[in-house]
Amino acid sequence: MRLITHNMLQCHVKGCTTNNFPLQIQDAELETLEAEFNPGFVQRLIPKLHWGALYHTAVSLGIEDLPEQMPEEVTEDLLRAIHKVALETRVKEGKAVCLGCGHVYPISNGIPNMLLQDNEV
């Protein structure tokens, strides 16, 4: 799972509505795989990203390539940084933990398990 995908997932346990995003990544085994840089795509992606979630998640994983505030001016350096963080950094193993209710979503072989038990839906 790349961080762009993590940016779109939240806790969906029934009744868990506060602090359910972003999920905190723990015990992460990270992998960086080079991907083709598509500046037009990254530019279009910016307004859809939750910047705070991306920034704080990256920092929690020891990645400090992004500015804390989304800069007003979009430079190629910024596009490349977003590309690297959101589209090249992936969580191979670990877990995504809800800071609201504590639910743990395991990540195995890069695939987050977002399935809930019957009583959580």
Place this chain on the structure above:
Amino acid sequence: MIKLKQLESELTQVTKFREPKVQLEQYPTTAHLAASMLYTAATTYEDIEDASVVDLGVGCGMLTCASGILGAAYNVGVDVDPEALEQARDNCDRFELDADLVNLDVQELVVPADDDEHGFRLTQRLSADTVVMNPPFGTKSNKGIDMVFLQAAAGIAERAIYSLHKTSTRDFILRKAQSWGLKGEVVAELRYNIEASYKFHKKKSVDVEVDFLRFEVE
């Protein structure tokens, strides 16, 4: 861009469900069907190349592989079945495609919401330019599941949705879709050849009349 024939030929390498699960209606999407669908989406409507694409009910990954080969910038496949996802992963690896896979029940994606103009919201923040899917037809104990998939797709897609539905329910689907802000059109009428993947199929294969639909997000 790759030629249609070549795309189809590439996609024949995608492996089918090893042990299809009846309750999930895991009929494989054929290479021919996937190539026709995604090639049309890419060339006639320009909805694939450089776009973000979500595949709901990704299964073995047939549509996602086609989307990746046609140059989508970002692919995500969602499925309830972890075994199917492992297979989708292998199939994406075969083409060296970067697709993210998420183990999620599409039926848990949609919840009613009175304050929404279309009456529902998503439980996740998933969004993409384009959604592609070959949803379960909902002919067994899960009647209406195809409409849940379409509703989820309506919440995710910002541009267009490509989907397959039984021709017999066309009018109902187009009307429902309109109430969710989707303008649907029939791109092609197909005969979907469901091979006798399950023991309860007495005939060798069953043909179902299926619409290939495109929905534009209004």
